[in-house]
Amino acid sequence: MVELLYLPFYLGLLILISPFVGYYMAFILNVKTLPLEKWIYQFIFSGSPPSQTPKQYLSSLFIFHTTGGGILFLILKFQDHFALNPLHLLGMDWDLALNTTISFITNTNWQAYSGESQLSYFSQMFGLTPQNFLSAGVGISVLAFVSRAIVSSKTNRFGNFWLDLFRSTFYILFPLSFFVSILLVGQGVIQSFSGPIQSMGLDGVLETIPMGPAASQIAIKQIGTNGGGFFGVNSAHPFENPTPISNFIQMFCILFLPASCVFLYGKITNSFRHVWVIFFVMLSFLILGFVGVYFSEENYLGFWEGKEFRFSLTESSLWLSTTTAASNGSVNSMHDSYSPLAGGIAIFQMMLGEVIFGGVGTGMYGMFLFLILTVFLSGLMTGRTPEYLGKKIGSNEIKWTLFGIFSPTICILIGSTITVLLESGYSAKGPHALSQILYAFSSAAGNNGSAFAGFSADTLWGNLSLGFSMLVGRFSVIYAVVIVAGSLGGKVTTKAFDGNFKLDTILFGVLLFSVILIVCGLSFFPVLALGPILEQILISKGIFF
Template identity: 70%
Template structure:
């Protein structure tokens, strides 16, 4: 299959599958009752779940993360005293355990360690894998809350967090992950609790080949846009991604549920036309990014280091575009080895806020901030009272929009500046060193999890600073969206008139794309000019870093 055909088939399948899946997700989340749900909640002592106000919903969400975070931290710190540890691995140092805990509860899956050599099977299967489900379920839950709030008429309660989370995990993520795990096993992805295989390498030296329950973790890490990997080199490892078919399945899974989340939102707010506009804006941005990456990689200078020869350049470049557009940190090639322009595209897509499909639920609820901002700016330009889907936009709403958009931006810029000043983590010189640092803090603040491999994050500063950025990048956006949409939900929905600003038109799609690119450009173009852009210019003149 040639390059264009591969990309065409990939996005055509995404286009066909996303609307139906989004409709199914909406049906699950809005059903009055689901099989086994009452029995489970009765067993947990939660028989009478009541709808929650925005602050109550947010409080439940934060308490849930605190409990899950403490449990995961203890598992990682004391894995040497827990079962299924055939390599007799020690517990993680406190700062690395804290960084890893924050990483997985925030759906980032940033890894400052090599999974197969530093984590036991128990830590992988019991500690990390459940968080892949739960963090993705939180993203779907927050989006469901936002959709209910915006579509309501003067109500103040918009669903229950515990019910939304249960339905997201057990009726959406778990069934899909089970099917994908079976398909991956059929392609040779390992799924075993057997001891590490001891053998002799080609050079005559002893070699340890770890196995482990990889397929079950890979399936949810991709479907849940968690990223990370069972093995240190991620989906570039032949045990984690052995064939072109497994590569396609994993790559498709990265964008599958984020794309469906757009139509979940459209169903929730009662406007599939609006959802289609948002979807095509996202599609246009990711295709534009892929085209730049692909053309840069196939130019006069070949950047072949760090790419798996069993995958074509189309497969590798499309993966880079998808994983940096979605909130997914998995890789099937090393981003640090791409041309500066190609790596810069991945970096820029993360900096935008990962709203080009983004994470499961998270990409779409992050896009809500840009939708409201676009309507607000359009209203200012035309002299109209800005309204989004019949809800008037006021100063309170715009304040939370700005908090949600600017908080991760501040983390990226300040964190990168301090890291460069103290000389921590980066191994390169010149502009590429700045690119390594920028990518690390963008990945953490955008809850992405991928990295330029030359950046060493396992230091006290790296673990703590990136951990703080992960928390800010996740919860500042969640809090902003919940409080913004909760406030809009209390307002009366006005009827559409001749003066209403349509949000389901080609014009609105163009304005939305312009606002995204302008906001990101104003925030990051100066620092990008000193990093990947300058490096690309210097490489064109024969200077390498």
């Protein structure tokens, strides 16, 4: 009975809390001055921070990431020269350090390493954790910029990147993470600077039990939809996720800020009914994904393989659905052990491009591109001039919209094709090998970070190709949405009239759902048919890989 109520309770809490958090975020990002800011303005800007054009905003963003990425790379490469390294771990190889750096500045947290055995406490605390905050803060900042641009008229300045990032980090992400850290410590998630403990196992073999400051990183990895675990097996590790309550807290944190960002967008653009349509389109994808995963696993004879007995099938299936919907990447079970159909659903959710809630900020601004595309196609079908919230959509906006949607798609397909030809990086054969490769590149280009564990990512090709995919998946979309929003912001906002296409109806929700499904389906169905779909058919006939 409890298991039957788990999903309704989870979704009900999400629906109840998300609007209030979204309105709070909108207030924080749009209020003129907040406490402690005046002296910061004087020190950095010699006055109020100036509003920036789209190109200035992007320039600040890229400068910030280049600088932060350089610092993180040096920390990882030379971690053996820093303190808080009780295991005396050596620095990472340059290609793994580069891959990990790209992974964390893009909010991906792809882990081609095992945290407790390859990273010092210093690297985890002062290298990775700050990027967990800052990469999520960038996502919120870009969404705020896009939202302001949509409601502006005949101007090209929509906010200041440095101010948006400061407020997103210190007034939204930091207090939430501090609160969740305390909750997790209360559930037994470790937070310690002690070195590893030596203990004699039941079989008489001396075991090394890793310790470390885990809770503080786990909180922001979930709240910021980052996903990189302190330990190699992530939230399947009992020190990261010891109880069903800690499991629920972490799983709720995966979605509630991305869901709140929908209402942040609605508050700034003053389009409340419209964003409820968007919210329920996202929710529909999530529920359908969960149902597919759950019933596939329930009917799969080996469904307990790769799962923790302390969590029910509902908890494991819902985690897989939420983490691949939200570009989070954390796991409480091993995704490579799921049935081919369940694994295929996880892959497809990542292929959709972070639009089923997605990352913090990134899900909503990724959905913004599909909103533009849906309005444009609807206008073509009905003979109307396409308009979105009073802004006429032209060829320039459509070109950049398609660029943002299809750039990650190209990385997934081309990267997977080359990897297959190289015959490296995977342990399986047949369609499951293709599924492992597809999962890796979908996870990288979708800035998700989870993996099919059978894929050997720590190779020169794996580190460089997946790193490139992460960069394209993150920054091509950011560039596209900022340019499109900036272009729309420079146009005159027209008044709504009865002939306008309504954006707050069930019809528009159905159209939006269909456009997302059709665009991604046409892009990926052939390769999915050769991977997880074929594998599911063969397993039903008793052929295994």
